[in-house]
Amino acid sequence: MTRYPRLTAVLVAALCVAGVVPAQDASSPPRPSLSASEDSALEARTSALASSLRCPVCQGESIQDSPSELAQNMRAVVRDQLRDGRTPDEVKQYFVSKYGEWILLEPEMKGLNVLLYVFPVLLVVGGLALVVVLVKRWTTPQPDVQ
Amino acid sequence: MNWKRASIAVMGAVPFIALFAYGFTRDPGEIQSPLPGREAPEFALEVFAPGEAPLARKVGDTISLRELNGKVTVVNFWASWCLACRDEHSALSETARQYAGSPTQFIGVLYNDRPQLGIDWIARMGGQSYPSVVDERSRTAIDYGLYGVPETFIIDPSGRIAYKHIGPITSGVLQTWIDSLLPGAATDTASLLETR
Numbered sequence: 001m002t003r004y005p006r007l008t009a010v011l012v013a014a015l016c017v018a019g020v021v022p023a024q025d026a027s028s029p030p031r032p033s034l035s036a037s038e039d040s041a042l043e044a045r046t047s048a049l050a051s052s053l054r055c056p057v058c059q060g061e062s063i064q065d066s067p068s069e070l071a072q073n074m075r076a077v078v079r080d081q082l083r084d085g086r087t088p089d090e091v092k093q094y095f096v097s098k099y100g101e102w103i104l105l106e107p108e109m110k111g112l113n114v115l116l117y118v119f120p121v122l123l124v125v126g127g128l129a130l131v132v133v134l135v136k137r138w139t140t141p142q143p144d145v146q
Numbered sequence: 147m148n149w150k151r152a153s154i155a156v157m158g159a160v161p162f163i164a165l166f167a168y169g170f171t172r173d174p175g176e177i178q179s180p181l182p183g184r185e186a187p188e189f190a191l192e193v194f195a196p197g198e199a200p201l202a203r204k205v206g207d208t209i210s211l212r213e214l215n216g217k218v219t220v221v222n223f224w225a226s227w228c229l230a231c232r233d234e235h236s237a238l239s240e241t242a243r244q245y246a247g248s249p250t251q252f253i254g255v256l257y258n259d260r261p262q263l264g265i266d267w268i269a270r271m272g273g274q275s276y277p278s279v280v281d282e283r284s285r286t287a288i289d290y291g292l293y294g295v296p297e298t299f300i301i302d303p304s305g306r307i308a309y310k311h312i313g314p315i316t317s318g319v320l321q322t323w324i325d326s327l328l329p330g331a332a333t334d335t336a337s338l339l340e341t342r
Contacts, residue, residue, distance in 0.1 A: 056293030
């Protein structure tokens with residue numbers, strides 16, 4: 001409890017008006033301020049997570065890379081949710097629940113999505129095997145058939 | 147002809163052809179929304195354009211989804227820079243007026259735009275019968291999985307999203323859905339989703 005509540009309130013109001021202290025949304029609870037190191041750590045986590053989310057109004061860009069206003073607002077949501085203590089998976093699930101799995105730049109490895117990861121590997125292995133078999137066949141001298 | 151080789155080649159090719167054929171039946175631009183059928187995300191947004199009597203709300207009033215429980219709610223996301231929004235404007239405004247006496251509520255949500263530009267746009271379009279609210283930092287738009295404007299959500303009286311429409315909506319679509327969701331309606335909304 002401060003000793004001069006009225007003075008504190010006046011000072012905070014003056015700072016808000018001056019733009020020094022950002023005013024909070026009436027709907028959102030006040031958030032404690034972060035130290036510089038906490039802020040840079042949060043920024044790094046935000047960037048990492050935002051890089052995995054697709055920008056809905058761009059072509060194959062993440063919300064981290066896109067300069068569009070919607071992408072920047074989505075990035076702010078990521079930051080706010082991480083700051084509120086949600087895990088990166090919970091934040092991802094929030095966006096998936098709104099946009100569907102399409103919002104993930106890399107689909108999760110489950111269900112039919114497994115094919116997306118396994119099929120290219122199978123194709124490469126199968127192709128290599130075919131090349132080996134054909135090269136062997138071409139380089140093996142054919143027995144004379146008479 | 148070596149029939150064994152030919153049949154192996156055909157068997158190998160068929161799955162790829164089937165996959166491509168399936169791909170051609172899909173619209174790559176259409177993204178299925180997971181929201182229809184789920185509870186509509188709550189919002190409380192400030193009115194910046196009042197609308198017209200009898201649907202008018204005071205500028206500065208807050209409209210929250212919670213207060214609309216029991217009504218069919220039409221939430222239309224729009225912007226003054228959106229060309230397609232002009233095409234649906236009169237359909238929305240006139241349908242809202244048509245249902246003024248029933249438990250329905252139309253709300254316009256300004257997306258990624260400045261309220262003054264929205265007010266000027268409404269004036270140029272000859273007015274809007276229902277109120278519009280402003281969505282600061284697009285929080286509500288993101289909650290509704292928006293990826294462009296116009297998009298319209300029709301919410302049933304229990305607060306569940308019944309339908310999401312991407313692009314300009316027509317009065318026919320609005321009437322069909324509202325009629326099916328008003329208390330006492332006989333239409334099965336599942337069949338509406340199948341036939342749209």
